[in-house]
Amino acid sequence: MEKGTFRLxxxxxxxxxxxxxxxxxxxxxxxxxxxNHNLEIINKKYKSDKKLHPSTYEILIQHKWSxxxxxxxxxxxxxxxxSEDSIIFPGFLPSHFHGQESLEKIDDxxxxxxMMVDDSDLNTALEQxxxxxxMKASKxxxxxxxxxxxxxxxxxxxxxxxxxxxxxxxx
Numbered sequence: 001m002e003k004g005t006f007r008l009x010x011x012x013x014x015x016x017x018x019x020x021x022x023x024x025x026x027x028x029x030x031x032x033x034x035x036n037h038n039l040e041i042i043n044k045k046y047k048s049d050k051k052l053h054p055s056t057y058e059i060l061i062q063h064k065w066s067x068x069x070x071x072x073x074x075x076x077x078x079x080x081x082x083s084e085d086s087i088i089f090p091g092f093l094p095s096h097f098h099g100q101e102s103l104e105k106i107d108d109x110x111x112x113x114x115m116m117v118d119d120s121d122l123n124t125a126l127e128q129x130x131x132x133x134x135m136k137a138s139k140x141x142x143x144x145x146x147x148x149x150x151x152x153x154x155x156x157x158x159x160x161x162x163x164x165x166x167x168x169x170x171x
Contacts, residue, residue, distance in 0.1 A: 024072065028166060031061050038076040050080050053089045059097055084167070085128070091135040131165050138162070147165040 024031065043049055052060070065071050079088050090097075096128065133151060137158075141147040144162070148155040 021107070024068045028061065029051075030061075031065070031072070032057075034072055035060055035076065038082075039072050040081050043078050046080060048080060049086065050083060051087055052079075053087050056088050056090045056093065059090055059093060063097060089132065089135070091132070130161065134161050134165050 024034075035052070039050070039052065058076075060072075067074075075117045079092055083092050118130075124139045134147075137147040141150050144155050144158045151158065
């Protein structure tokens with residue numbers, strides 16, 4: 001109004017009952033509802049059926065959403081579009097999410113149990129575990145030699161696997 005880009009008379013017509021909506025970070029109970037709603041809408045939009053791993057879901061609920069609902073919507077859409085897997089793991093989240101709850105604190109057993117898709121064959125399940133282990137190693141290690149030691153495999157094997165999963169690793 002002060003800049004003259006909004007009419008004063010229109011402001012007074014709309015301002016009969018002012019509504020104050022607190023930021024999303026103050027409405028933690030709404031975050032889960034919004035995540036589920038956005039997953040449903042965006043999956044339908046892109047004809048996919050992607051789900052969040054329980055650990056990913058927890059990280060999103062604990063996040064301080066400074067961009068409010070728009071930030072949440074954009075992130076869900078980004079995750080659905082960029083993830084090739086049907087389950088979106090914490091490793092797919094942007095790096096600023098990992099400061100809140102590091103991947104080391106996520107229960108490894110839960111990660112592996114939930115990684116297995118009911119109808120997946122052994123090769124698919126093994127590939128998911130391998131991809132997850134590579135993500136974990138790439139976050140914890142500074143070099144491919146360190147990753148090899150961490151994973152108990154040779155350094156050339158690490159390099160080959162990094163090429164194989166290059167789209168999934170945060171390097």
